[in-house]
Amino acid sequence: MKFEIDHNSEESKYIQLHDRIITMIASGKLSEGDVLPSVREMAEILDINFHTVNKAYALLRDEGYVAMYPRIGTVIELSFNKKSRRTEIDRNIKLIAAKAKCMDMDVDELHRMIDSDYGRLVKKKN
Amino acid sequence: MKFEIDHNSEESKYIQLHDRIITMIASGKLSEGDVLPSVREMAEILDINFHTVNKAYALLRDEGYVAMYPRIGTVIELSFNKKSRRTEIDRNIKLIAAKAKCMDMDVDELHRMIDSDYGRLVKKKN
DNA sequence: CATTCTGTTATATTTATTATGTAACAGAAT
DNA sequence: ATTCTGTTACATAATAAATATAACAGAATG
Incomplete structure (x- = not known):
């Protein structure tokens, strides 16, 4: 399972790539220190424009997941503002909790979903 | 705390309204049976165009949160496809789990967030 | 029965976002 | 010197979001 996006998704391509890289981290x-394919390489891999890749990389950089070094490359380098990351996560969870509540899904079921998805991250490293 | 949106948010207005109504439910x-302000009324309340309101209402209808009766009104009426709602929630949780994992947030902390946000829904009814 | 209100449809325009294309730059690496 | 890097610039096209104005059909109201 490598870099790939769905060209027919309603989710924008740069967001798909952005989310994919976060999931892979x-x-x-x-891992920290790994160098991502250059914007042009990645563009060829995914069959999209390099500007779209650059947009994904720049967003990851702004959020603190990678560092972009001109004339060197884009490197996995975790340096985010934990407070703002946490705020974003909490904002997402608020909406999820509301949706779950609407369909009578109880907290335990959400916990099980979290456990399952989080656990899957820890195990599958291939 | 009533109907309101942030005109300067990067989130689109119809999504803001959509999410707001889900949270209020x-x-x-x-509550089920409550009639929402008409698209024109709501448009005036939020100072946006009624087509934007209509888009939010129609999305809520397609997802099963409300029913829209021409010449009557838009009514809270829960009738969603639980499977597809559940799939959507799980997809969101997968990404949240990944983001949390990246910043060394453990599962328990996510559980506490869920508990806090979900609990807040149960209590604050005003 | 005329008026009002409802979601709905139609047409149109404007603005913002997304995605692409081509070209060039500056500097590190080889 | 050549290649590769992120970066910047300019340009175009397609799509999405938001607005505006107008009209329709039928229920509700007085």
């Missing part, structure tokens, strides 16, 4: 497929 | 501020 979380699951250990990408 | 979850917290009990809106």
Whole structure:
């Protein structure tokens, strides 16, 4: 399972790539120090424009997941503002909790989902 | 705390309204049978165009949160496909789990967030 | 029965976002 | 010197979001 996006998804391509890389970091497929394919290489891999890749990389950089070194490359380098990351996560969870509540899904079921998804990250490193 | 949106948010207005109504249903501020302000009324309340309101209402209808009766009104009426709602929630949780893992947030902390946000829905009904 | 209100449809325009294309730059690496 | 890097600039096209104005059909109201 490598870099890939769904060209027919309603989710924008740069967000798909952005999310994919975060997931790969979380699951250990990408580790601190790893160098991502250059924007042009990645563009060829995914068959999209390099500006779209650059947009994804720049967003990851702004959020603190990677560092972009001109004339060197884009490197996995975790340096985020934990407070703002946490705020973002909490904002997402608030909406999820609301949706779950609407369909009578109880807290325990959400916990099980979290456990399952989080646990899957820890195990699958290939 | 009533209907309101942030005109300067990066989140689109119709999504803001959509999410807001879901949250109000979850917290009990809106109950099954309640009639939402008409698209034109709501448009005036939020100072946006009625087509934008219509887009939010139509999305809520397609997802099963409300029913829209021409010449009558838009009514809170929960009738969703639980499977697809559940799939959506799980997809969101997968990404949240990944983001949390990246910043060394453990599962228990996510559980506490869920508990806090979910619990807040149950209590605050005003 | 005329008026009002409802979601709905139609047409149109404007603005913002997304995605692409081509070209060039500056500097590190080889 | 050549290649590769992120970066910047300029440009275009397609899509999405938001607005505006107008009209329709039918229920509700007085």
